[in-house]
Every structure is written in C-alpha cells, then in structure tokens.
Ligand code: ATP
C-alpha cells in the first residue's frame with residue numbers, strides 16, 4: 001500500500017527513543033505521541049512516525065516499507081549480515097550519522113581470567129545478541145567459537161554457567177563490573193544513524209526530506 005505521507009520508523013521505547021523524538025521535534029515536527037500508538041501523525045507536515053522495536057527498523061527500510069529510519073549502527077550492521085545470509089535486500093542510504101546512542105560492542109570475560117588476545121576464546125561458548133557481528137570479527141581473527149544466542153540478560157550468562165564469555169553492548173562498563181566481567185576487546189563502535197530506503201522516493205516526499213535535512217544538519221552542527 002502506497003501512502004502520500006513520509007514514513008519514519010523509530011524505536012518505540014528504549015535508549016534511542018527520547019533523543020530521536022527530541023531531534024525530530026527540533027527539526028520542526030509537531031508530534032503527538034500517545035504511548036500506546038504504533039503510528040503517530042505529525043500535525044504540521046505530511047509525515048507519519050512508526051514506533052517499533054529497534055531490531056525491526058533496518059528491515060523496514062531495506063524492504064522499502066518505510067522511507068526513513070533512525071537506528072543504532074550496531075543493529076543496522078547485524079541485520080545487514082543476517083539478511084545477506086538469507087539473500088534479502090540489504091540496500092539503504094545513510095542520510096546522517098547522529099550524535100547520540102554511543103556504545104560499543106565488546107567481548108568480556110570473567111574478571112579472574114587471563115586475556116591474551118582473541119585466540120584466548122578458541123572453542124569458548126560466547127553469549128550474544130549479535131551473532132553475525134561476532135562471527136565476522138572472530139572469523140577475521142581465525143578463532144572458532146560456539147555462539148550462544150540470547151536476546152536479553154547476556155551479562156549474567158557466564159555466572160549462570162551458560163557461556164564462558166559474552167559479546168555485548170557497553171557504554172560505561174558498570175554493568176559488566178557488577179556481573180564480575182571485564183571488557184577485553186572492542187569489536188564494533190556504534191552511534192545512532194538516520195537512513196533512507198534505497199529506491200527513489202516520489203518527488204513530493206523527496207522534497208520534504210530535502211527540506212528537513214538542512215534543519216537536521218544545522219541542529220547537529222550547533223550541538224557539536
Ligand atoms: P527494543 O525493545 O526496541 O528491541 P532494545 O532493548 O533492543 O529495545 P535498547 O537497550 O533500548 O534496545 O538500546 C537501543 C540501542 O541503543 C542499542 O541498539 C544501541 O545502538 C544503543 N545504545 C547506546 N548505549 C547502549 C548501552 N549502554 N547498552 C545498550 N544499547 C545502547
């Protein structure tokens with residue numbers, strides 16, 4: 001189904017929601033967000049905001065179901081690798097890397113263990129929500145491992161005896177420390193990013209994007 005309104009997907013609730021909403025508002029969008037709504041209409045422009053799980057955003061953009069999306073590069077890259085393996089389209093355009101959502105995907109091991117580089121993990125069970133990014137990194141290092149897929153509570157996996165190490169998002173490191181783990185290797189650095197579907201937009205939608213982008217650039221430059 002085609003719609004005349006520009007569709008922007010963003011995280012419904014989580015670490016990127018507040019900053020993403022604030023950014024769109026600062027570009028002049030009047031958004032009336034009701035907590036329970038999947039779609040929020042922008043009152044003063046022909047734009048709809050789709051509020052979804054962050055994991056769904058890259059696929060929605062790559063399938064051309066929404067026009068724009070705001071998502072963490074970590075999720076974008078992981079989804080690309082996953083879709084590539086499935087033979088699905090992985091095309092999109094980056095409009096602008098954003099200035100929030102900083103984090104890194106890192107390997108962490110129990111504090112008492114000795115680290116002598118990625119080869120320390122040969123044959124280890126590694127819990128993660130990002131199996132594809134982890135596989136890519138360890139394949140480059142020539143290290144074989146056993147992925148343990150968890151979508152939550154990754155940091156408790158070693159203590160629970162489910163894994164020998166983890167590969168998880170870190171910002172301060174406090175969560176790792178609280179779970180008796182130490183960060184030993186960064187494998188991916190991420191920020192939030194604004195992406196657009198690869199296929200050409202109808203002229204009126206593209207004109208709207210072209211009108212909004214300078215405002216966004218201006219906002220981000222002023223915050224630098
Ligand atoms: P959803 O319910 O939408 O699936 P989620 O639990 O997967 O949410 P959040 O924890 O809200 O996701 O994180 C969203 C994004 O925020 C991450 O993918 C990452 O890009 C970014 N981020 C920034 N700092 C951190 C951090 N310390 N831990 C996790 N994610 C972070």
Ligand code: ZN
Nearest residue numbers: 053054055056
């Ligand atoms: Zn998620």
